[in-house]
Amino acid sequence: DASAKVIDGKAVAKQIREEISAEVSRMKETIGVTPGLAVILVGDRKDSATYVRNKKKACDNSGINSLEVNLPEDSTEQEVLNFISGFNNDPSVHGILVQLPLPSHMNEQNVLNAISIEKDVDGFHPLNIGRLAMSGREPLFVPCTPKGCIELLHRYDIPIKGKRAVVIGRSNIVGMPAALLLQREDATVSIVHSRTKNPEEITRQADIIISAVGKPNMVRESWIKPGAVIIDVGINPVDDPNSPRGYKLVGDVYYEEACKVASAITPVPGGVGPMTIAMLLQNTLISAKRIHNFQ
Ligand code: NDP
Structure with missing residues (x-):
């Protein structure tokens, strides 16, 4: 006697990904820019590795460039910060994502704070969250x-x-x-x-x-x-x-x-x-469009 309508996230996500692919192609053809996502994974948690692999695959399928950095579990926070700083300054990167959780010897707050809010496609930077909480303010990413x-x-x-x-x-x-x-x-x-x-x-x-x-x-x-x-x-x-x-x-x-x-x-x-990954692709596209002032 089931009566609830099933909200089909898989189908909606597929449709959104098709919309994103079309926009990525249009952007490439019009201004020669390909949106790029950089993903930093520290350590070898199996679940995190799976999430990162799925994100990369989704990028490939929609024509977004993806760049992956795998750092060993015993890396220092400074090493992670150095990569973030490099990506902040890299014009081919429009989104930066640090896969959480980080190893316990790192300070998550320091790491997330280091990501440029213009490239914070996960939307976890305190400035983006703060704007989300305030009326009349707009976060750059949700x-x-x-x-x-x-x-x-x-x-x-x-x-x-x-x-x-x-x-x-x-x-x-x-x-x-x-x-x-x-x-x-x-x-x-x-x-x-x-x-x-x-x-x-x-x-x-x-x-x-x-x-x-x-x-x-x-x-x-x-x-x-x-x-x-x-x-x-x-x-x-x-x-x-x-x-x-x-x-x-x-x-x-x-x-x-x-x-x-x-x-x-x-x-x-x-x-x-499936919607989570579709939204990550969407945020990366939004970022590339904003940085290159492409409508
Ligand atoms: P967290 O463990 O960070 O947070 C869990 C929250 O649930 C806490 O706020 C906790 O309360 C609350 N909670 C725990 N027990 C109870 C209870 N008995 N009654 C009411 N509230 C309770 O988990 P996440 O938010 O990261 O993830 C939540 C779930 O969503 C997980 O199953 C995760 O796998 C899934 N997930 C799915 C994603 C997707 O793409 N579909 C993405 C991210 C997560 P308190 O604050 O008091 O501790």
Whole structure:
């Protein structure tokens, strides 16, 4: 008796990537400039390596140049800063991304602060986040995952203005900027986090739920107001003896239950995940266009 409409992030992301490819070609043909993204990966975390590989592949497919630097786990912060400084001054680079998390001996704040805000395609520089939080200010870039969540709502014509939205999670990379973006779109926003008492009481009031927690199937049917729209950012591996890998990925939201009450929902995988990379490509294109004053 599933009734929720499935918000197909994979299909939307594909469409956006086609739009980006066309713009990249037009830019090359018109002014001879190819957008370029530099990615810095420190250490050998498997998940980070996979993310970086996927980002590179996506760049290749849309005609964006990508440049990758792999530094060993025991590199110094200064070495990372030197690469950032080189990319800040390199006219062929329009976007700089440092894959997080960094090894624990490095100061994430120092590293992110060093990226030129004109090339901060992840949108994590405090100046970009600060502008996102202030009315009447415009960030140069909006963080990719929350931007992808809002883009999905837009492309499915889901109204945000005047709605009650609840964001579950308050991380710097997803929850917090997602809440700021919803507020900029004139939603009334509440944030639920690990210290929130009776979270379901709050989520049950939401017309729109964005969940970014990292706890499999945490959001149950009773947490959801009938007709709510659910954007599930969580990507959680759970044991699955039927899968050749021995595990499968699920969201923060109990999908089968949510489908009974929600009016629309993103699946995991195939929801927000593909949108994140599409937004990174979009931010890189936006940056190249801005730097070269190309409309
Ligand atoms: P973090 O671990 O940085 O943040 C998790 C947030 O969830 C924290 O704010 C934490 O609260 C909150 N939280 C933890 N437990 C509970 C609970 N029981 N009830 C309510 N809130 C809780 O994670 P990220 O934001 O980086 O990622 C969240 C999820 O999204 C992960 O599954 C991750 O894999 C996925 N993700 C997916 C992306 C995509 O492209 N689709 C991109 C990035 C992440 P507190 O602040 O109090 O600790």
